[in-house]
Amino acid sequence: MLSYFLRRLAMMFLIILGVAIFTFVLSRALPGSPVEMMLGSKPTADQIRQAREELGLDRPVAEQLGRYVFQLAKGQLGTSMRTGRPVVEEIRVRLSATAELVTLALLLAVGLGLPLGILSAAQRNRWADHLTRMLAVSGVAVPVFFLGILLQMTFYGVLGWLPLQGRIDSIVILDHPVQAVTGFLLIDTLLSGNTSAFRNAFLHLALPTLTLMLASLATILRSTRNMMIDVLATDYIRTARAYGATQRTTYFVLALKPTLVPLLTIIGLAYGFMLGGSVITEVLFDWPGIGAYIVESVVTNDYPAVLGVTLIISTLYLSINLVVDMLYFALDPRISA
């Protein structure tokens, strides 16, 4: 198992290097220059020339690539052309916002998707099944931007229950600042005992979480249902029932266990996808995460930021896959490296 892990780690390193080189070359091939964006509305020709020299954009592409790879080897992602701050620092701050949103959305999707999927399979072709399938189809079919706006209009516009946008009202934490420990506001506000801030952060999380969760919920629900239906039709379940196994044991122990390995793959993929794919949700709710950062960086041709985010998301995606693969061993002893 250790050698398998090390092999996967080496492969991961090569893929990341490949991603770095590919995205670097692609960024230089794209039209438009970041310098004008960086210098404001009306830069002079001298300012543009000077900025190009400072950023090394006047050097040959091969030399720029060499410098970039060397810099990566030192664990640096460069400086954002748009903000002038280190990309690593920018991503660190924003990644925690995205991670909090995505983790909560995934926990909710799994927490609801799994039991609903089991219920749907157990009640196959009855009203409960139809209802959950309807939820699953809508989750996949309704575009995120539409669902987000709909939720905003209902829970903010009509009912006035939930905030419209942002992660927290700064005014709430002005007089009682929350110290960043984990980067997850819900946890940090709890740790500091700041109830107003906790409530504010929680309420701000509600709508983006719901919006982001629905697509994954639908996938998990559908997959659980289909796999459970297959398993419930097998001989060993029939035998277990004949021996008097309770409904609870049948569904939650005997039938669920063999579905966990493929489900884990789906959950892992969904987590990785959401980390990089929360762009629309974040823009819609002004969530200061990595998705909104990607958009801002792409539209301003901020090369180091775009490359840095791509690299980090690729690394996260690969790491999650690796963790999922390693978990297979724990879940199913029959699997060997």
Add this chain to the structure above:
Amino acid sequence: MKRARLLSLSAVAVLAFAGLPSAMAQGEKPLVYAMYADIKDWDPSIASSTEVIMLSNVYEPLVWYKPNGGKQMFTPGLATSWSVSKDGKTWTFNLRKNVKFHDGTVFDAAAAKASLERTRKLGKGSAYIWGAVDVISAPDANSLIIKTKVPVPVDLIASSQYAAYMISPAAMEKGTDWFNQGNGAGTGPYKIRQWNRGQEVVLDRFDEYWGGWTRGQFARVSLKIVQEAATQVQMIRSGEADFITLPAADLVKTLESNPAIAVERGPSWKNTQLLLNTKKPPTDNVKFRQALTYAWDYGTVLKGIYEGGAKSAVGVVPATMWGHDPQLKMPAFDLLKAKQLVESSGVQAKDRRISIAYISTSEEYKNSLLLFKSNLEKIGVQVDLKPGPWGKIWDDAKVQQNATNLITMTWWPSYATPSDWLIGLFRTEKPIDFNLSNYSNPAYDKLINDGVALEGVDKVAASVKYSAAQQMLIDDAVAIFVADLNGRAIYRKDIKGVSLNPAYDAILFYNLTR
């Protein structure tokens, strides 16, 4: 132990939802201004973009440009009076006394000198506006002398919305990196309280502000970053936001029907034109270019597309700026005349095809160009529309082989001078930066250079030169002058004291009450 910790966290979580009043409900409601982008540059010597909303409330220039023009062009800022020598090259500013920066440092002539010299030395953003300055001196604590190499209107330059702010010497010592952490120290009525990156900037009243405070003014202002127009609209409808900035013309009309929302339209220095490439066939032909200026449906574009958001343009200097000349002879929409000009231009029928680049995110550009394309096709001119991001279309336009025949351009000056348009867009330029018409006319250049030399001493004489130069641009059909854009503020009706100033793309919160 772990169990006890978990219990205490759960208790906090439960308490949070137990009906405790929120911090916002406890105090006076702050003013909420929804802006569409975060602050990029916090350094007032460098910032030259959407930061103006923060800059103009946290920092102050020596003089403010007075809205709506009039004989008195300025309102005193940190200078209470000023004078210029007869040769127009030595400006003396008498500075306001008993003024403090937010960090407690005293504002004096040495601080003013250091602010301007730092901006000039950094040479970033709009620092070029001080290009004519020779020496700055501070003979005593309250006098600042600015000597220039040639006569230039230093009072106008000092009222710029960028690169003209006074900064605390102690803050300047900390450098740009310190500013870019969301710090600052000006003399303005509001000081920076907190920057929640990508979300919100909170400004608090500066209690020691030299102008003093009266009841009803806002103690706190929140600049919220809201990137979606639809979200901004919901916020102003619900009363969560007091000002919004994004909505397009059609949404503004809907908002105007809401009794709780006001839309103020006022003067602005922004205007829009289509620059015609004078070096690229077939627009290298003056008659062909003139035909294009007659094929533009000025009235329909203003009425149907800008929907009250703009006025008709006469020349390139907008009506809100000195040097504007309403008597200029402008082309009008006349397809018959356009057709005659195309026929007599000598451009072969097969070559009557033009390309137009425009910023893809602008509905106004897109719709007006579709109308233009339809009209041109009626007179036998084919059109290729090439939408794209500004960075891309600007880059292409600077290289002749990639340039299109026409490109959209919205322009505004750094400070109150007509020469900003006349030099920036049309004076001979090598390499090409903003003169995307590639226009080069020695007679025009001379008029502009003469006008600039007169600006500091005789604005009327300068205006005469600028009028002649503008007529030259119209006759040579170097651009289609589309519209002078209106300034706009969308706000809750219970906010009082809103006024628009074309010189500053901002609202001064100090003047507002609820």
